Amino acid sequence: MGTNDMRVAIIGSGASGIAAAYYLMDRGIDDVTLFEKAAQMGGTWRDNRYPGVxxxxxxxxxxxxxxxxxxWTQRCSPGDEIQRYMVDVAHKTGIYDHIRFDNEVTEAVYSDGRWSVTTDAGPQGIFDAVISAGGALHHPKMxxxxxIDSFAGKACHSARWDDTLDLGGKRVGIIGSGSTGxxxxxxxxxxxxxLTLFQRTAQWIMHLPNHPIDEGKRQEYRDDAASMDSYYHYLxxxxxxxxxDAVSGHNAEAYAHMAQACMVNLNTNVHDPELRAKLTPDYKVGCKRLxxxxxxxxxxQQPNVHLETADIAHIEPAGVRTADGILHSLDVIIYATGFHAHSLCHPMRIxxxxxxxxxxxxxxxxxAYRSVAVPGFPNWFMVGGPNSPIGNFSYLMTAEMQARYIASLIGEIAEGRARTIEPKDDVTHAYNAQLRNAMAGTIWTSGCDSWYFDPQGRVASYPWSYARFAEEMQVPALDDFIVERSFKRRMARRNRPQG
Known part of the structure; x- marks a missing residue:
């Protein structure tokens, strides 16, 4: 099989899907189809349009x-700017033309070295490999x-924002006090x-001024790509x-500095002792996502803003009643309550x-084996799979490294050195045992509850340093895989069902 005979399905057209498509096409594997459940491309930055995102x-x-x-116009970019960037990248790389919109993958079935993919629009054909790139944060959690259904005003989840909402002059309640809240x-x-913020758990806040990037600096980067690249590597x-490395326990000095900075930020900027006490977490800095x-x-601390720490008893037509019996009358309720972060591949049948x-x-x-493949599922790969470093690294760096790694494995098939590839069961088991043992040394297990914990009570992130992750993702260790090398020449692509 040559690279031109290889058909690959990618599930999702967000950052992970773009990275996967780019590195496949960079290897000359051009018969790539991205299946997107929505009418427009994107993932996190398409779905999250709430104020301040x-x-x-x-x-x-x-x-x-x-x-x-x-x-970029700000030190930390607003969501709509990132979404425009993703769309622009897809167009400039030619990836956009490979997306099938309004096609949510419902089933993928493996048989004799190939995958049959079905979406809610019907059968989509046969593929030599599939990459799941749907991300972890796209199933809203209520x-x-x-x-909850009795409220007479307007309500929405932050990831399902109601664009008709006008919050001006309204009594607004926000349930959830993490990053989104x-x-x-x-x-x-x-x-x-x-405005009432219903806080179940206080959060550690790291002060990072989000200053604008002026036109002069943007012009400098336009004129000097090397300068911009140097800044990327510095960051x-x-x-x-x-x-x-601080949050994963590999840089104690940096962790101490980070923890001190968060404490100073709280003590310096919250003046009322009672409010400061309510905003002081009872767990270590970094145990939850900072x-x-x-x-x-x-x-x-604005006069029209109230922090409510009493437990919510129930919601009624007029608003939220807390356990102390007080009714908080509201016109709008916003649920900033996160996602089912561990429902990877759900609800697809694989x-x-x-x-x-x-x-x-x-x-x-x-x-999974190194987050990207699962024993028993040949030629099935994942960007952002189990135990990806979702809580510590820049996700785009993670996605790129995993995408390059997966493209290397698929390249073995495309270039005729393998028919199927899947990780060995014993190697995968040993890798996950190492993960669990190493997790005990991280800040995430120091005594808090967070979305990093899966339903089985295990932290589903990556416990080692960035340097180790980069090394693991550098070159696939083919000895860790079952590689079926007996290759049967398949029909030319012109004779294949194209879906």
Missing amino acids: ACDVPSHLYRFTFAPNAE PGIDG TQIVCAVADVAAQ ADRFNSVFA VVSDRFYQAI TGRDGGDLLEQWKTGNA
Whole structure:
């Protein structure tokens, strides 16, 4: 088989899907189809359009290495700017023309070395390999609060934003105090007549001024791509060797500095002792995902903003009633309650070798070889799979490395050196045992509850340093895989069902 005979299906057209398509096409594998469930491309930055949405990774680090961008307008970019960047990259690389919109993959079935893919629009044909690139944060999670459907005002989840909402002069309640909740508070505090943040758990806040990038600096980067690239590598080194290694327990000095900075930010900027006590977490810095903001403490102290820490008893037509019996009358409720972060590949039905069902196999916990492949599912790969470093590295860096790695494996098939590739069961088992043992040394297991924990109570992130991750993703160790090398010449592409 040559690269021109290889057909690959990619599930999702967000950052992960773009990275996967780019590195396949870079190897000459052009028969690539991205199946997108929505009518427009994107993932996180398409779905999240709430007021104040922004990335907490610096703009000039949150980009693909193959698509530098001199046009970022802020240190940490707003969501709509990132979405425009993703669409622009897809057009410039030719990836956009490979997307099938309004095609949500419902089933993929493996048989004799190939995959049959079906979407809600019907059968889509046969593919030699499939890459799942749907991401972890796209199934909104609603809280289990009694009376949630009885509210008489308007309500929406932050990831399903109602564009008709006018919050001006309204009594607004926000349920959820993580990164999303804090961003919405900052954006809405000056607009709403009354704003109530219902906080179940206090958050550590890292102060990071989100200053604008002026036209002069943007022009400098337009004129000098090497300067922009140098800044990217500087940010990458700082982010990965300092922040990422601090939270995973590999840079104690950086962790101590980060923890001290968060404490100073709280003590310096929250003046009322009672409010400061309510905003002080009872767990170590970094145990939950650190919130980055330069405005939250200012916003939460405005006279029209109220922090409510009493438990929510139930929701009723007029608003939220807390356990102390007080009714908080509201016109709008915003649920900033996150996602089902561990529902990877759900609700697709993925049937591998010998009829194995992926979701059934993962009933006791998601597990994969180096996050990218699963025993029993030949030529099935994942960007952002189980135990990807979702809580510590820049996701675009993670996605790129995994995409390059996967493209190398698919290249073995495209170039005729393999018919099928899947990780060995014993190697995968040993890798996941190492993960669990190493996780005990991270800050995430120090005594808090977070979305990093899967339903089985295990932290589903990456416990090692960025340097180790980069090394693991450098070149596939083919000895770790079952490589079926007996290759049967297939029919030419012109005779294949194209779907």
